[in-house]
Amino acid sequence: MTESKIPVGKRARLSVYFNKRLAQYYWERLQKNKLSLAGMGFIIFLMLLGIFGPFFTQDPTYSDFNLANIPPLGFSRQESVYDIKTNEFITTVIEGRPDHPLGTDSKGRDMLAMLISGARISLLVGLIATGIAVFIGVVIGVLSAYLGGWVDNVLMRFTDIMMTFPFFLLLVLIVFLFGPSLAIIVLVIGLTGWTGAARLIRSEALSLRTRDFITASRALGASDGRIMFNHLIPNVASLIIVMSTLSIPGVIMSEAALSFIGLGDPMRTSWGTILNAGQHTLDTAWWVAVEPGIMLFLTVLSFNFFGDGLRDAFDPQASI
Amino acid sequence: MSSAILEVENLNTWFYTRRGIVKAVNGMNYSLYAGECLCLVGESGCGKSVSALSLLRLFDSPPGKIVQGRVLYNGTDLVACSPDRLRAVRGKDIAMVFQNAQSALNPVFTVGDQMMEQIKAHDGLDRNDVLTKAKMLLEEMRIPGAARALKMYPHQMSGGMKQRAMIAMSLSCDPKILIADEPTTSVDVTIRAQIMHILKDLKARRNMSIIFITHDLSLVSEIGDRAAVVYAGKVVETATVTNIMNNPSHPYTSGLISCLPDISSGMKRLPSIPGNTPNPLNMPAGCPFHPRCSKAMEICRRVEPGLVHIADDHTVACHLYGPGAGGSR
Amino acid sequence: MRNYLVKRILYSIIIAWGILTVTFILLRVGPSSPVDRYILNIAARGQDIESVKQAIEARYGLDKPIYQQYFDYMGNLLQGNWGWSFSSSVPVMDLIGSHWIYSFQLILLSTIVAILLGIGLGILSAVKQNTRFDYAASIFSFIGISIPGFWLGLMLIMVFGVHLGWFKTYYDTSYPIWSLENLRQLILPVITLSIGELAGYVRYTRSSMLDNMRKEFVTTARAKGLPERVVIGKHVLSNAMLPLVTIIMFDLGSVVFGGAYLTEIVFGIPGLGQVSFNAIFANDYAVVVAVTLIGTFLVLFINLATDILYTYIDPRIRYD
Numbered sequence: 001m002t003e004s005k006i007p008v009g010k011r012a013r014l015s016v017y018f019n020k021r022l023a024q025y026y027w028e029r030l031q032k033n034k035l036s037l038a039g040m041g042f043i044i045f046l047m048l049l050g051i052f053g054p055f056f057t058q059d060p061t062y063s064d065f066n067l068a069n070i071p072p073l074g075f076s077r078q079e080s081v082y083d084i085k086t087n088e089f090i091t092t093v094i095e096g097r098p099d100h101p102l103g104t105d106s107k108g109r110d111m112l113a114m115l116i117s118g119a120r121i122s123l124l125v126g127l128i129a130t131g132i133a134v135f136i137g138v139v140i141g142v143l144s145a146y147l148g149g150w151v152d153n154v155l156m157r158f159t160d161i162m163m164t165f166p167f168f169l170l171l172v173l174i175v176f177l178f179g180p181s182l183a184i185i186v187l188v189i190g191l192t193g194w195t196g197a198a199r200l201i202r203s204e205a206l207s208l209r210t211r212d213f214i215t216a217s218r219a220l221g222a223s224d225g226r227i228m229f230n231h232l233i234p235n236v237a238s239l240i241i242v243m244s245t246l247s248i249p250g251v252i253m254s255e256a257a258l259s260f261i262g263l264g265d266p267m268r269t270s271w272g273t274i275l276n277a278g279q280h281t282l283d284t285a286w287w288v289a290v291e292p293g294i295m296l297f298l299t300v301l302s303f304n305f306f307g308d309g310l311r312d313a314f315d316p317q318a319s320i
Numbered sequence: 321m322s323s324a325i326l327e328v329e330n331l332n333t334w335f336y337t338r339r340g341i342v343k344a345v346n347g348m349n350y351s352l353y354a355g356e357c358l359c360l361v362g363e364s365g366c367g368k369s370v371s372a373l374s375l376l377r378l379f380d381s382p383p384g385k386i387v388q389g390r391v392l393y394n395g396t397d398l399v400a401c402s403p404d405r406l407r408a409v410r411g412k413d414i415a416m417v418f419q420n421a422q423s424a425l426n427p428v429f430t431v432g433d434q435m436m437e438q439i440k441a442h443d444g445l446d447r448n449d450v451l452t453k454a455k456m457l458l459e460e461m462r463i464p465g466a467a468r469a470l471k472m473y474p475h476q477m478s479g480g481m482k483q484r485a486m487i488a489m490s491l492s493c494d495p496k497i498l499i500a501d502e503p504t505t506s507v508d509v510t511i512r513a514q515i516m517h518i519l520k521d522l523k524a525r526r527n528m529s530i531i532f533i534t535h536d537l538s539l540v541s542e543i544g545d546r547a548a549v550v551y552a553g554k555v556v557e558t559a560t561v562t563n564i565m566n567n568p569s570h571p572y573t574s575g576l577i578s579c580l581p582d583i584s585s586g587m588k589r590l591p592s593i594p595g596n597t598p599n600p601l602n603m604p605a606g607c608p609f610h611p612r613c614s615k616a617m618e619i620c621r622r623v624e625p626g627l628v629h630i631a632d633d634h635t636v637a638c639h640l641y642g643p644g645a646g647g648s649r
Numbered sequence: 650m651r652n653y654l655v656k657r658i659l660y661s662i663i664i665a666w667g668i669l670t671v672t673f674i675l676l677r678v679g680p681s682s683p684v685d686r687y688i689l690n691i692a693a694r695g696q697d698i699e700s701v702k703q704a705i706e707a708r709y710g711l712d713k714p715i716y717q718q719y720f721d722y723m724g725n726l727l728q729g730n731w732g733w734s735f736s737s738s739v740p741v742m743d744l745i746g747s748h749w750i751y752s753f754q755l756i757l758l759s760t761i762v763a764i765l766l767g768i769g770l771g772i773l774s775a776v777k778q779n780t781r782f783d784y785a786a787s788i789f790s791f792i793g794i795s796i797p798g799f800w801l802g803l804m805l806i807m808v809f810g811v812h813l814g815w816f817k818t819y820y821d822t823s824y825p826i827w828s829l830e831n832l833r834q835l836i837l838p839v840i841t842l843s844i845g846e847l848a849g850y851v852r853y854t855r856s857s858m859l860d861n862m863r864k865e866f867v868t869t870a871r872a873k874g875l876p877e878r879v880v881i882g883k884h885v886l887s888n889a890m891l892p893l894v895t896i897i898m899f900d901l902g903s904v905v906f907g908g909a910y911l912t913e914i915v916f917g918i919p920g921l922g923q924v925s926f927n928a929i930f931a932n933d934y935a936v937v938v939a940v941t942l943i944g945t946f947l948v949l950f951i952n953l954a955t956d957i958l959y960t961y962i963d964p965r966i967r968y969d
Contacts, residue, residue: 161667164952166944168907169925173672173941176929177679253797257911260799261926275800279915282807282818289807293800301795378868403877411874418869426866428887428964437883438873473964489873 029313036309039302046299050123053116060117060269064108069285071096072103072111077285105274105288106281115295118271122299125186125270126252132190133251134244137197142232144198145205146224156202163195171254175263182265185258189251197243204236238314245307249300256296271296324351325529326375326414326497331389331399333367333374336382342600344370346553348389349627352497357523357530359540359561361576362550365597368533369419371550372499375531376410393497412442415495419502421482425474432470435489442493457488461518480511487518491526498522499531504539516542537580541565546633549573552598552608555627559634569636571613607639615640653960661953668945672938673722677715726942732935736928741939744924750826752920756901756909759839763846764897768890770847771854776881778859786851793848798908802841802915809837820918842912846900853896857889864888891963898955902948 030036054060071077073096080089096103102111144155174188208214214231222230258264259272271292278289333345344367352358360368373379375391375398391398393413398406418424426434435454439445445453451470458466461484474482483503490498500519504512520543522528532543540547544561549570557570568574575593595612598604604611610620619639627635713721725731731741774786810818816837824831861867862885870884871877910922917923921940928936960966 161664161671164664164668164945164949166902166906166948168910169941169944173937174675176937177675256797257799261914279803283811286807289803296797296800297795304791304795376872378871407874410872416872418865423865424869426884441875475965
């Protein structure tokens with residue numbers, strides 16, 4: 001048995017973080033919320049799309065002006081061209097084509113390829129930036145609650161300062177100062193988006209700190225670190241999961257908004273970039289603005305449904 | 321004692337929850353006579369509080385619903401009457417005092433405001449009269465500085481003061497019946513004595529009828545005229561308090577009384593009734609008490625006993641006293 | 650009460666200092682200094698870079714030691730000297746003075762609409778819990794929370810501006826602010842900006858109402874024989890509104906300012922968002938910083954106002 005090689009202490013600690021029966025119980029509760037399952041399904045679909053999609057589609061930046069503004073399959077568009085020889089308008093009907101099932105934009109780039117690239121960017125930014133933000137938030141929240149005193153005071157005042165900045169305006173300023181690249185955008189969202197998490201975790205940890213089982217383990221001589229990692233953090237774990245899931249939509253929307261106003265990474269195609277291009281062709285090629293918006297909307301909706309379902313599943317008081 | 325001013329007949333209040341039907345009140349019967357204090361006694365979760373809320377249809381609905389029964393007050397069936405008629409009775413004829421004044425008073429309005437809105441809702445008094453009346457009531461409750469207390473918010477009052485303000489509020493329309501739902505459970509011993517004193521005083525001076533709900537038998541002997549012992553949503557024994565105390569007939573009642581500490585007997589350990597109150601989702605067949613009853617017989621497992629008169633003003637629901645059941649304990 | 654006020658104001662001043670300091674650090678840490686930004690502009694005009702660079706450094710005190718720069722920066726901002734807009738050739742403060750009203754009207758109207766409709770729908774939803782109306786309202790609020798505002802704006806322009814022709818597709822500044830025409834052309838922007846807020850308020854109001862409807866004092870109010878109108882409208886509502894005040898005020902900073910920024914860009918409304926947006930692409934450093942700082946100070950002021958407002962609406966805080 002490989003399992004027996006894990007030292008006993010380690011095993012006990014792991015079991016604090018993962019309990020199979022509890023996971024089973026939460027999963028059963030989650031399954032009762034159909035919207036939440038649908039959200040989870042869409043998120044998985046999107047992940048598969050983001051990971052494997054680019055291998056099957058053409059280069060999203062490849063443009064062919066001969067194939068510009070092709071409508072999606074099943075739609076058609078009329079184009080009038082003034083012919084000098086005959087001195088009249090010639091109207092041609094352009095139909096959707098199977099090699100560009102979702103159409104092309106005004107530069108002849110394939111919409112499907114761009115949307116898949118956008119899915120990859122959105123998820124990447126959403127997951128990594130949220131991960132950074134929640135990590136910082138948990139560290140600051142737990143330290144603040146557990147150490148108290150001047151540490152708490154300094155950390156919370158700093159949190160207050162960061163919280164006062166309107167989130168999007170701060171993003172705009174920093175990306176403007178540091179230059180728009182994907183890494184910068186992810187880092188900036190991560191490094192500025194932790195304030196809510198820090199406060200939430202702090203207040204949760206504060207109320208846990210006075211509970212009897214913590215007092216008991218302190219009375220038994222447990223070290224600060226042990227109490228933090230074996231008692232405090234496992235007990236806020238469900239809160240962390242729910243909070244992360246529910247903050248992903250905001251992060252994805254922020255990245256899309258930055259790209260939309262032209263502060264996105266110019267080397268990458270994200271949904272916001274496509275929307276930016278699409279706003280100028282609302283009259284000729286509506287699909288360029290419609291398609292990425294629908295993807296963005298469905299993604300955000302899915303995370304909201306999924307996060308809501310998780311919250312109810314973890315909340316013993318919620319009736320499902 | 322004169323005729324009954326409130327009659328509860330076969331009252332059934334059920335809660336339709338996801339896990340099943342909770343029959344919180346399951347065929348409750350009792351009468352309240354003018355000027356008396358009737359105590360509803362039972363363990364927590366036996367349905368005594370829900371039965372009180374049911375009199376004025378104050379439980380949450382849904383999931384709660386009165387599926388059967390009547391509550392007759394002055395010839396009106398409060399179960400079937402219109403919401404407007406019921407509202408006219410609430411607070412005016414029948415008033416309630418709740419267990420926890422801290423949560424029963426609205427935190428964002430002053431005590432005076434909360435008293436006066438009730439008076440205004442029922443009596444067409446003008447503002448000055450309402451104010452005078454509210455002040456008088458607080459004085460009657462011996463709240464110091466009544467004029468100032470009117471302008472106080474609940475959180476500015478001590479626990480005992482809040483409870484007394486709550487009683488004052490319930491009296492603001494001179495009700496005929498006062499329902500006191502464990503009014504002393506959430507306060508400490510000295511305040512409990514004050515509250516009990518006030519209630520006894522009220523009964524004597526205002527000739528009010530009181531339904532006093534409690535799990536504490538010592539309070540019953542202190543204030544009650546008659547008592548109804550409630551088990552699993554129904555009354556199992558009614559009698560005068562003296563009879564209940566000296567001559568408990570239902571095995572559950574005798575169990576409750578034997579649990580009272582008695583200084584003279586010098587017992588080392590208090591006896592207790594074995595087992596727990598039955599799961600309301602899964603009531604035992606027959607007499608609901610039979611799994612815990614030391615005198616249980618064959619018939620108790622199958623047939624639910626009805627209320628039987630065993631003496632003047634003493635009824636009991638137990639097969640020990642049923643027709644053809646030997647008759648003696 | 651007075652002590653509390655003084656304490657809150659002092660505290661806000663400390664936060665304001667923190668905000669300015671954080672901004673100063675960002676400006677100094679950023680890879681491109683303000684000089685580089687100016688140089689880019691000047692280089693574009695073909696002037697000699699080195700001499701101009703030294704002149705600018707001396708002019709803006711960038712050759713001084715860092716602490717001196719810090720004090721100068723603070724001093725200038727406090728004196729209302731917020732720098733010079735390179736692209737518009739006016740002081741930044743003048744630029745803001747002539748454009749703030751466009752942002753203000755948009756935010757004010759949207760917030761009023763969101764509060765009235767959101768709270769109204771939320772109350773109805775709670776009172777009619779588990780009816781068709783309630784379900785419809787909760788579906789609406791999920792959609793409203795998840796829809797990206799700037800995309801919704803594009804879609805509204807496309808449908809009502811381009812296709813139906815009911816509205817102009819751009820904002821017309823020739824109408825006076827206080828005119829019906831101006832109000833009319835704000836309809837789509839206000840829908841765009843308020844939808845997210847509105848949806849959020851519906852959810853919060855509903856759950857806050859339901860929480861309070863289960864409270865014991867509501868049973869007391871019914872037991873007193875008060876009409877249902879008073880029970881809900883007075884006893885439940887007054888308690889349900891308390892947490893909402895914080896949420897509404899918090900939303901202004903976290904959601905509304907960012908949303909207004911994007912809405913202005915989508916609809917071409919010449920408010921501060923648009924000003925900042927234009928400044929980004931003109932490398933107009935001082936303007937971008939100023940807009941972010943103004944937004945932040947507004948949030949700070951709103952937070953302070955909320956705290957003071959609370960002492961009036963929640964009697965439990967007043968004497969603490």
